[in-house]
Amino acid sequence: MTQATERDGSAAPGPAPAVVLVRPQLGQNIGMAARAMANFALSDLRLVAPRDGWPNPEAGPAAAGADHVLDGARVAASVAEAAADCHLLLATTVRPRDSRLAVLTPAEAAAEIRRRAARGERTALLFGPERSGLTADDMAAAHAIVTCPVNPGFGSLNLAQAVLVLAYEWFLAEGAAAAAGGAAAVQPETDRAGVAEVDGLFRQLDAALNACGYYHPPERAPAMRRTIAGILARALLSAQDVRTLRGVVAALARGPRG
Amino acid sequence: MTQATERDGSAAPGPAPAVVLVRPQLGQNIGMAARAMANFALSDLRLVAPRDGWPNPEAGPAAAGADHVLDGARVAASVAEAAADCHLLLATTVRPRDSRLAVLTPAEAAAEIRRRAARGERTALLFGPERSGLTADDMAAAHAIVTCPVNPGFGSLNLAQAVLVLAYEWFLAEGAAAAAGGAAAVQPETDRAGVAEVDGLFRQLDAALNACGYYHPPERAPAMRRTIAGILARALLSAQDVRTLRGVVAALARGPRG
Numbered sequence: 001m002t003q004a005t006e007r008d009g010s011a012a013p014g015p016a017p018a019v020v021l022v023r024p025q026l027g028q029n030i031g032m033a034a035r036a037m038a039n040f041a042l043s044d045l046r047l048v049a050p051r052d053g054w055p056n057p058e059a060g061p062a063a064a065g066a067d068h069v070l071d072g073a074r075v076a077a078s079v080a081e082a083a084a085d086c087h088l089l090l091a092t093t094v095r096p097r098d099s100r101l102a103v104l105t106p107a108e109a110a111a112e113i114r115r116r117a118a119r120g121e122r123t124a125l126l127f128g129p130e131r132s133g134l135t136a137d138d139m140a141a142a143h144a145i146v147t148c149p150v151n152p153g154f155g156s157l158n159l160a161q162a163v164l165v166l167a168y169e170w171f172l173a174e175g176a177a178a179a180a181g182g183a184a185a186v187q188p189e190t191d192r193a194g195v196a197e198v199d200g201l202f203r204q205l206d207a208a209l210n211a212c213g214y215y216h217p218p219e220r221a222p223a224m225r226r227t228i229a230g231i232l233a234r235a236l237l238s239a240q241d242v243r244t245l246r247g248v249v250a251a252l253a254r255g256p257r258g
Numbered sequence: 259m260t261q262a263t264e265r266d267g268s269a270a271p272g273p274a275p276a277v278v279l280v281r282p283q284l285g286q287n288i289g290m291a292a293r294a295m296a297n298f299a300l301s302d303l304r305l306v307a308p309r310d311g312w313p314n315p316e317a318g319p320a321a322a323g324a325d326h327v328l329d330g331a332r333v334a335a336s337v338a339e340a341a342a343d344c345h346l347l348l349a350t351t352v353r354p355r356d357s358r359l360a361v362l363t364p365a366e367a368a369a370e371i372r373r374r375a376a377r378g379e380r381t382a383l384l385f386g387p388e389r390s391g392l393t394a395d396d397m398a399a400a401h402a403i404v405t406c407p408v409n410p411g412f413g414s415l416n417l418a419q420a421v422l423v424l425a426y427e428w429f430l431a432e433g434a435a436a437a438a439g440g441a442a443a444v445q446p447e448t449d450r451a452g453v454a455e456v457d458g459l460f461r462q463l464d465a466a467l468n469a470c471g472y473y474h475p476p477e478r479a480p481a482m483r484r485t486i487a488g489i490l491a492r493a494l495l496s497a498q499d500v501r502t503l504r505g506v507v508a509a510l511a512r513g514p515r516g
Contacts, residue, residue: 036419041409064414100496107430149429151299156322161294161422168423171407172365205506214509227502235493244485248463251472252510 014117017170018044019163020082022138023129025051031062031070032160033127038066040167041174045073046082046124079126079138084196087121088113089233091134091142092162094155100230102144106165109146110173121192125166130159137222140229141195191238201242201249202229208253272375275348275428276302277421278340280396281387283309289320289328290418291385296324298425299432303331304340304382337384337396345379346370349392349400350420352413360402364423367404368431383424388417449496459500459507460487466511 019037024030024047034045047054054075063070076082083089090109091101104112113123126142128134139145148165150157157165206225215221237245277295282288282305292303305312312333321328334340341347348367349359362370371381384400386392397403406423408415415423464483473479495503 035414035416038412039408039415039419041411064416066412148426150297151429153299154296154324156293157297158293158322161297164419164422165426168406168426171409209506209509211514212509212512213514214506228506231493231495231499231502235489235495237489237493241489244489248467248472248486249510251470252466252507254470255513256469256471 013114013174014120015122016042016044016117017113017123017125018046018083018086019167020046020048020079020124020126021050021159022048022079022126022134023051024127024159025130027052027056027058028062029130029159030056030073031059031064031066033163034059034063034066034069034073036160036164037069037167038063039164040171042167042170043069043072045069047073047075048079048082049077050075051129080141080195080199083124083126083141084194084199085122086124086195087192088116088123088144089126089142089195090123090144090146091126091139092128092146092148092166093133093139094150094157095147101139101142101234104144104146106146106148106169107173109144109166110169112144113170114173122194124195125163127159127162136226140226141199141233143233191240193237193239193242197239197242198232198237201237201246202232204246205232205249208249211253271372271432272378273380274300274302274375275371275381275383276304276341276344277425278304278306278337278382278384279308279417280306280337280384280392281309282385282417283388285310285314285316286320287388287417288314288331289317289322289324291421292317292321292324292327292331294418294422295425296321296327297422298429300425300428301327301330303327305331305333306337306340307335308333309387338399341382341384341399343380344382346374346381346402347384347400348381348402348404349384349397350386350404350406350424351391351397352408352415353405359397359400362402362404364404364406364427365431367402367424368427370402371428372431383421385417385420449498451495451497451500455497455500456490456495459495459504460490462504463490463507466507469511 019033019042021030021033030047030050037043037045050056054073055070059070060067074082090104116123125146126134126138128138146166148157148162205228209215215224277291277300279288279291288305288308295301295303308314312331313328317328318325332340348362348371374381383404384392384396386396404424406415406420463486467473473482
């Protein structure tokens with residue numbers, strides 16, 4: 001179900017992106033983010049470990065009527081869980097943090113979301129906590145970074161403002177897609193692996209590597225894990241690729257025969 | 259004086275637009291509008307008959323550091339007085355209200371502001387009171403209307419959100435102008451692995467898999483090899499990724515310790 005279908009009854013241009021707020025602190029900011037989403041026809045809100053639990057009584061008043069977004073919000077324990085059904089994870093940051101990932105503008109991100117949606121793929125937009133932003137761990141499974149160009153002398157987009165800019169660009173891109181000829185024929189489904197499948201492969205590989213003593217010295221283990229998770233996330237694996245690689249890891253972990 | 263000049267020292271592309279808040283009600287909203295302006299390098303704030311007078315103690319905390327915008331705000335009794343030095347008045351409305359005026363999108367408005375600024379002309383963006391919006395009198399001197407496309411089923415952009423979208427589009431238009439002028443941002447070079455490096459990884463993995471008895475039944479071995487080689491080729495690995503994965507394969511092939 002997409003908002004686009006609800007909104008104008010036209011053939012759906014594919015799934016609208018989910019907005020994933022990672023460890024949001026203030027209920028008011030969650031409410032304002034919901035309002036920003038509703039203004040631009042987004043409704044799929046997911047909360048990863050909200051600091052003050054959920055529901056939060058401060059969210060409703062700030063949502064200014066976007067209650068359907070808050071009521072439908074789902075809570076998850078991790079980014080991987082929150083985005084398990086998504087094929088494309090875009091991590092929003094104030095400034096580019098990992099030169100290994102492509103850095104997109106909001107408009108570029110909106111165009112990419114539209115392209116993926118036309119193939120039936122789901123996208124999640126990740127937003128970090130108000131003060132600190134996304135950690136390297138939060139971004140380990142991300143496919144690209146989205147950074148909004150801001151005044152380098154000020155640059156303090158808050159959470160709801162960042163959601164607003166991304167939602168606005170997505171809404172504009174929808175208009176552009178409709179203007180370009182409406183709902184084109186749905187492309188054949190790709191077999192792109194979802195986040196949950198890639199995460200399953202990672203966990204299998206991680207356990208095998210742990211058994212081999214790969215993570216040495218121990219203090220480097222977190223960074224080594226992120227590196228490997230990032231390689232898998234960027235590898236554009238199909239569901240079949242994941243199955244193949246799980247067989248590969250299982251065979252290697254089993255060790256030489258005879 | 260333009261923010262653009264302050265920001266990057268380049269030749270000024272002309273005056274930045276003034277933001278004129280007409281009869282704003284809440285100090286908090288004035289502060290949030292100032293913050294939105296500062297994020298996108300606008301600083302010329304003008305207030306027409308603010309309901310609770312000026313200065314307003316509730317504005318500062320909401321401005322989150324955009325004190326220079328609030329400190330520089332000028333108060334006027336009317337739109338005509340506030341925009342006396344401007345050549346182009348753009349009235350923002352939630353929905354088009356006067357068919358006699360051209361209706362621009364925020365992006366179209368930003369482009370028009372840039373064109374006028376290049377000729378040295380000043381623009382004012384008018385924003386109405388929180389609940390009621392601009393009156394016909396407020397818009398009497400306007401040259402065009404700016405309406406942000408929003409979800410027709412929700413559509414409740416608040417004052418600061420409307421300022422944010424316009425300021426964002428203006429900032430983008432500046433970036434587009436700068437890019438057209440030749441100051442292209444240099445993308446970091448990728449460290450994409452060469453064919454020989456990926457092939458070396460494949461051969462290492464292939465040997466390890468062979469030792470494990472992975473290629474079974476034997477008649478399927480060629481197709482299985484092609485599948486794995488294809489996954490590695492499509493994974494867009496960097497040279498560092500290849501080194502990491504060679505370490506992974508070596509660890510797995512070595513097997514559990516102890």
